[in-house]
């Protein structure tokens with residue numbers, strides 16, 4: 001097994017935390033020093049529990065570890081499921097010294113983090129992400145929350161974890177669509193801020209899709225480093241952090257339209273990034289060649305390039321109107337000034353957005 005372990009820090013002063021990345025870390029890495037009290041509650045779901053719960057418990061020697069197993073799926077990222085975490089904490093008499101441990105993908109991470117932010121007005125939590133998407137994005141940066149039928153991630157809190165443990169071996173059991181979905185958020189970093197990483201991804205996509213260990217740790221490290229840099233500058237999205245939302249205004253509209261069921265978050269973000277790139281091209285920021293590069297890299301990752309066939313421009317506009325980035329009723333989008341440079345702006349003619357929506361909703365070029 002190649003020794004490809006890497007560590008980096010999310011620099012937030014006295015709330016800084018490490019991200020530990022490598023193969024075979026689950027169960028072998030000792031995380032007990034990150035549990036300040038003597039108890040922890042692992043929050044996971046019915047898919048991940050049989051695969052990794054026992055091993056994860058082994059990462060907390062000397063601690064009393066309980067667990068709660070939630071139903072699996074984005075459609076369960078809601079109040080009812082969140083309450084199951086509070087039920088478990090109260091039934092098992094966990095105090096404010098407890099530590100929650102998120103073991104699973106982004107849905108588990110977002111809900112566990114939000115439960116930790118709320119329980120007894122705030123307890124500690126640890127992220128053990130087990131999907132590529134959660135390893136490169138959702139486990140880092142402290143955005144936590146749940147969905148509302150009228151909008152994605154509409155209820156939540158900023159709450160940072162104590163440590164993030166990424167064991168790349170967990171990717172071996174992922175269903176086929178989950179890897180491309182995670183790659184969408186990886187590609188996002190290249191597009192918004194890291195042109196050299198975008199080139200690296202163009203050269204290494206095949207290695208990533210075959211789960212090559214060295215390439216995978218490099219991609220996760222560079223993704224987490226990019227996100228950590230942005231979060232260190234702007235933890236609560238006062239400005240810069242909004243660039244991490246490239247493709248999400250379109251993507252969240254797709255997820256809400258489809259009822260948080262059929263489209264994966266990463267798939268919706270992939271299509272959303274292409275729509276944002278198309279608009280950037282119509283506004284004269286990106287060249288036709290740049291846009292073609294975006295198409296090719298998303299295609300090479302195995303991502304869908306078109307929104308749901310029954311989604312209309314009006315559906316997009318209605319759902320995008322509730323985006324959290326909007327100010328005074330004006331739609332704010334993350335666009336690409338060039339490949340590797342994002343801009344957050346309301347300053348675009350509505351007609352250009354309508355052209356992009358018409359192109360993607362009518363399936364003509």
Ligand SMILES: NC(=O)c1ccc[n+]([C@@H]2O[C@H](COP(=O)([O-])OP(=O)(O)OC[C@H]3O[C@@H](n4cnc5c(N)ncnc54)[C@H](O)[C@@H]3O)[C@@H](O)[C@H]2O)c1
Pocket residue numbers: 045047048051072073074077104105106107108110130131132133134137138139140141142143144153170171172173174175178181264265266
């Ligand atoms: N907080 C943030 O900054 C942030 C960033 C990006 C995405 N998100 C959120 O993350 C969620 C998407 O996360 P996701 O893509 O991880 O989806 P997910 O959590 O639904 O996980 C995908 C599927 O894979 C299963 N799974 C997880 N690990 C597995 C493993 N190792 N082997 C087999 N199956 C496994 C899950 O049970 C689930 O069925 C969305 O709700 C999105 O809004 C949050």
Ligand SMILES: O=C(O)C(=O)C[C@@H](O)[C@H](O)[C@H](O)COP(=O)(O)O
Pocket residue numbers: 137141143152153185237241242244245248324
């Ligand atoms: O961390 C961030 O900031 C992001 O925007 C990362 C996104 O990939 C992620 O999907 C996030 O949950 C979206 O946040 P939201 O504020 O648009 O709900």
Ligand SMILES: [Zn+2]
Pocket residue numbers: 137185248265269
């Ligand atoms: Zn996302």
